[in-house]
Amino acid sequence: MTADVSRVDGPRVAVVFGATGLVGKELAKRLVSMPGWKVYGVARRHDVFATFDLSFATSNYHFISCDLLDPIETEQKLSTIKEEITHVFWITWASDFRLDGPECCEQNKAMMRNALDPILRKSASLKHFSLQTGMKHYVSLQGPSDVPEQGTRIYDETCPRVDAVRNFYYDMEDLLKERLAGMKAGWSVHRPGLLIGSSRRTLYNAMGCLGVYGSICKHLNLPFVFGGRRESWEESCVDSSDAGLVAEQHIWAATDEKLSPRKGEAYNAIDGTRFTWKEIWPALAGKFGVELPEEALVEDFWYTKEMEDKKEAWREIVERKNLVQTEAEDLANWGFLDILFRCPAKMLGTRSKANKLGFTEERKTEDSILYWVDQMRHEKLIP
Numbered sequence: 001m002t003a004d005v006s007r008v009d010g011p012r013v014a015v016v017f018g019a020t021g022l023v024g025k026e027l028a029k030r031l032v033s034m035p036g037w038k039v040y041g042v043a044r045r046h047d048v049f050a051t052f053d054l055s056f057a058t059s060n061y062h063f064i065s066c067d068l069l070d071p072i073e074t075e076q077k078l079s080t081i082k083e084e085i086t087h088v089f090w091i092t093w094a095s096d097f098r099l100d101g102p103e104c105c106e107q108n109k110a111m112m113r114n115a116l117d118p119i120l121r122k123s124a125s126l127k128h129f130s131l132q133t134g135m136k137h138y139v140s141l142q143g144p145s146d147v148p149e150q151g152t153r154i155y156d157e158t159c160p161r162v163d164a165v166r167n168f169y170y171d172m173e174d175l176l177k178e179r180l181a182g183m184k185a186g187w188s189v190h191r192p193g194l195l196i197g198s199s200r201r202t203l204y205n206a207m208g209c210l211g212v213y214g215s216i217c218k219h220l221n222l223p224f225v226f227g228g229r230r231e232s233w234e235e236s237c238v239d240s241s242d243a244g245l246v247a248e249q250h251i252w253a254a255t256d257e258k259l260s261p262r263k264g265e266a267y268n269a270i271d272g273t274r275f276t277w278k279e280i281w282p283a284l285a286g287k288f289g290v291e292l293p294e295e296a297l298v299e300d301f302w303y304t305k306e307m308e309d310k311k312e313a314w315r316e317i318v319e320r321k322n323l324v325q326t327e328a329e330d331l332a333n334w335g336f337l338d339i340l341f342r343c344p345a346k347m348l349g350t351r352s353k354a355n356k357l358g359f360t361e362e363r364k365t366e367d368s369i370l371y372w373v374d375q376m377r378h379e380k381l382i383p
Contacts, residue, residue, distance in 0.1 A: 013084045013125075015040040017068065017115060018092030022197035022205070023132060026247035027089055032061045040081055042066050043092070043201065068111040069094065078118045085119055087254050088129045093168070095203050100140060105168040109175050116179050128254040129187040131176055132246070133169035135239065135268065135349055137191050140165045155349040157191075157266040177264060186261040188253040190246065192269040193349065194340070196368045197243025198376045200330055206340065207372045208331030211382040213303070214288035214373075216310050216328075218383075219317050224290040226281055227301030228341025233278050237343040239270035242363040243372075252359050259357065268349040272362035277341070283366050287373050303334040321383040331381060 014031050018024040019041025031037045042064045066077040094111055097103035119126065138155040139162060161170055176187055194206055202208070217224045226233055246269045253259050253267060278297075285292035307328070314328040354360075376382045 014087040020201040022243040024091040074114040105171040126185040189266040190269040192241035193239035212332040236274040240365040242368040275365035
């Protein structure tokens with residue numbers, strides 16, 4: 001289901017914080033393509049590919065380079081647009097500190113506060129604030145290794161916060177609730193699972209990892225093995241979230257005339273179909289043109305170790321294939337991949353709430369992954 005904005009009255013001016021990330025890019029593209037929208041994209045650095053993307057070659061899109069941790073710079077950069085903003089999409093976060101520590105919470109609150117201060121001083125036009133967090137709202141942020149065994153518990157939006165751990169998601173929600181109290185503007189929270197998309201500006205970039213790994217296997221004629229636990233290979237352990245689908249959900253909640261005025265509504269932003277890596281792996285091997293060994297699961301294969309000496313191989317690929325200049329670590333976070341493929345407990349959710357309210361569009365994970373391989377090739381990030 002694509003968001004219907006035809007009945008939204010008045011000017012529609014969106015600011016997308018985190019416009020170069022997996023979902024931020026898709027949000028900006030979709031909003032720019034819709035009639036009547038003006039879009040500001042905010043990030044510390046521009047995404048090179050955006051300058052070549054026709055969907056951004058329009059007078060309705062404007063990029064603002066800004067360090068949101070700097071309150072003076074943020075005030076200056078937002079001062080010229082703050083009076084016209086009608087919709088805010090917060091798709092960014094800071095990762096300089098341990099995710100479950102107080103420093104991370106304070107840093108992310110500071111970023112949001114620095115942006116909210118100038119915007120809310122001229123708040124008459126603001127209609128909706130859309131906040132993206134994640135399915136780790138329901139568990140410890142230290143990583144899947146810290147999730148207690150919970151069988152096949154399915155998380156929904158009514159599940160309580162985890163009191164025993166710090167979670168900067170909670171701090172951002174609480175700050176938003178506090179700052180928008182008494183205002184007409186509504187706000188929503190969106191909780192994706194494993195994000196599937198294309199970006200050079202994302203720390204936990206599954207497709208970047210898979211794209212670099214598959215390309216190196218092809219280049220060096222290595223077998224395309226899955227390094228992880230058998231349970232993670234054979235069972236559904238996490239939900240996938242196509243970046244385009246998550247972007248559509250943001251727009252739906254922010255513009256539906258029945259939903260957008262609501263305050264604090266949360267939605268699991270997941271594809272709606274279960275998958276296993278055992279099902280996905282052969283399709284990926286075919287897409288990359290690499291050898292799929294008969295025993296693809298290798299439990300003692302660790303990407304952080306096996307890819308450590310492959311940096312030069314990636315540089316050769318980039319040079320020979322005339323790709324966008326990147327280092328392997330710009331796209332691939334091998335530590336994240338090792339954690340992802342060794343989930344000790346299932347972290348699955350339901351999207352029944354969004355379905356019931358009218359957002360029924362789903363994605364098949366295999367189709368989504370193969371689409372984003374093609375998109376990364378189109379952006380010349382992988383060969």
